[in-house]
Amino acid sequence: MKQLKVGVIGAGMISDFHLQSYKRNARVELVGVFDLSMERATEKAGRFGVRKVFGSLDALLEDPEIEAVSICTWNNTHAELAVRALQHDKHVLVEKPLAMGYAEALKVRDAAEGKGRVFQVGFVRRFAANSRVLKRFIDDGALGDIYYAKGTCIRRIGNPGGWFSDRSLAGGGPLIDLGVHLIDICWYLMGRPRPVRVTGRTFDPLGNRGHVENLDFYKASDYSADKNEVEDLAAAMITFENGAVLMLDVSFSLHARKNETGIRLYGTRGGAELEPELMLVSEAHNTILNIEPQIDHPTLDFDEAFAAEIDHFVACCLGDGATAAPLEDGLAVMRMLDGVYESARTGREVVFDDDPDGE
Numbered sequence: 001m002k003q004l005k006v007g008v009i010g011a012g013m014i015s016d017f018h019l020q021s022y023k024r025n026a027r028v029e030l031v032g033v034f035d036l037s038m039e040r041a042t043e044k045a046g047r048f049g050v051r052k053v054f055g056s057l058d059a060l061l062e063d064p065e066i067e068a069v070s071i072c073t074w075n076n077t078h079a080e081l082a083v084r085a086l087q088h089d090k091h092v093l094v095e096k097p098l099a100m101g102y103a104e105a106l107k108v109r110d111a112a113e114g115k116g117r118v119f120q121v122g123f124v125r126r127f128a129a130n131s132r133v134l135k136r137f138i139d140d141g142a143l144g145d146i147y148y149a150k151g152t153c154i155r156r157i158g159n160p161g162g163w164f165s166d167r168s169l170a171g172g173g174p175l176i177d178l179g180v181h182l183i184d185i186c187w188y189l190m191g192r193p194r195p196v197r198v199t200g201r202t203f204d205p206l207g208n209r210g211h212v213e214n215l216d217f218y219k220a221s222d223y224s225a226d227k228n229e230v231e232d233l234a235a236a237m238i239t240f241e242n243g244a245v246l247m248l249d250v251s252f253s254l255h256a257r258k259n260e261t262g263i264r265l266y267g268t269r270g271g272a273e274l275e276p277e278l279m280l281v282s283e284a285h286n287t288i289l290n291i292e293p294q295i296d297h298p299t300l301d302f303d304e305a306f307a308a309e310i311d312h313f314v315a316c317c318l319g320d321g322a323t324a325a326p327l328e329d330g331l332a333v334m335r336m337l338d339g340v341y342e343s344a345r346t347g348r349e350v351v352f353d354d355d356p357d358g359e
């Protein structure tokens, strides 16, 4: 059996999910790992049975054995590392967001052109079982025309600190970190309509709420309550060419009663909730039906979703077909994210009246 030889760049929290998924895939050989922290890379290599720990990025990229890479580093490095990996003819799976902004994402597109390599963006939600099941129902017409979607990911105290709260490394706060998933999955399930108008607002009155006691939350390894440059909350409305609308709100800090993730879509024939758990809403014989699909993972399960995402990437690299999370979708989502931040900055609606790929 042909095995795909893989290298992983960045050995932090999310790399665990990439490494364990590659390790479980019989069609993969984990060749090497590189991180700015040699100690972290060495620990991960030991834990996941990776053969080589590279001392530099160049050493990993110049290793002819490595055919594909996962990029699991800070947001500010995604585009640059993706370009460099493509220059070395590697297949690329890059964590979200694709880049810090649309202009940077275009450089990745230029580098990918004509390379004939698989380029997959880490839109892991697309591969989760609840999304896959819902997509089948949607493709079969169960919702009719989807004209309204709502994505919400509220953390009342959940600014991870570290690089996540450093604008120069993260590119923004909850919008680029969490909102990227919500925009992507709603847009994907809506059938990828062309965005035409974006209105967004961001707020930062609470900061990282570093004074709060007796309530635990995820913190980056270099957490410091003193440093925070990103928004607390972002809210947005995106209107598409077909008239459909996506509403979004995401927060790291908010006086909310509890944390909440909701992803809901409404169409002419039915509705659906992807989160907090998969549910379809329909109507038959003058009666409203709430339908609960019986599946193992009705809500996002990280292990399951990352395994499916990586298995798909590996299959594509080995020639089984085209990726379901292509570079062009990363660009489209990046453009919507940019639109929300620009609208928030200017206080005006952003209008996209051209073809995004036209330039």
Ligand SMILES: NC(=O)c1ccc[n+]([C@@H]2O[C@H](COP(=O)([O-])OP(=O)(O)OC[C@H]3O[C@@H](n4cnc5c(N)ncnc54)[C@H](O)[C@@H]3O)[C@@H](O)[C@H]2O)c1
Pocket: 009, 010, 011, 012, 013, 014, 015, 034, 035, 036, 037, 040, 057, 072, 073, 074, 075, 077, 095, 096, 097, 122, 124, 163, 177, 220, 221
């Ligand atoms: N898909 C998801 O649901 C999901 C969830 C969490 C994080 N992420 C994404 O994964 C990425 C990493 O997040 P994390 O939570 O693992 O952060 P982390 O801080 O735990 O790990 C990041 C690692 O990247 C390393 N690094 C940074 N720049 C590097 C470079 N140029 N070369 C080599 N190594 C470098 C750091 O030393 C660190 O070990 C982020 O882009 C984040 O948005 C995605």
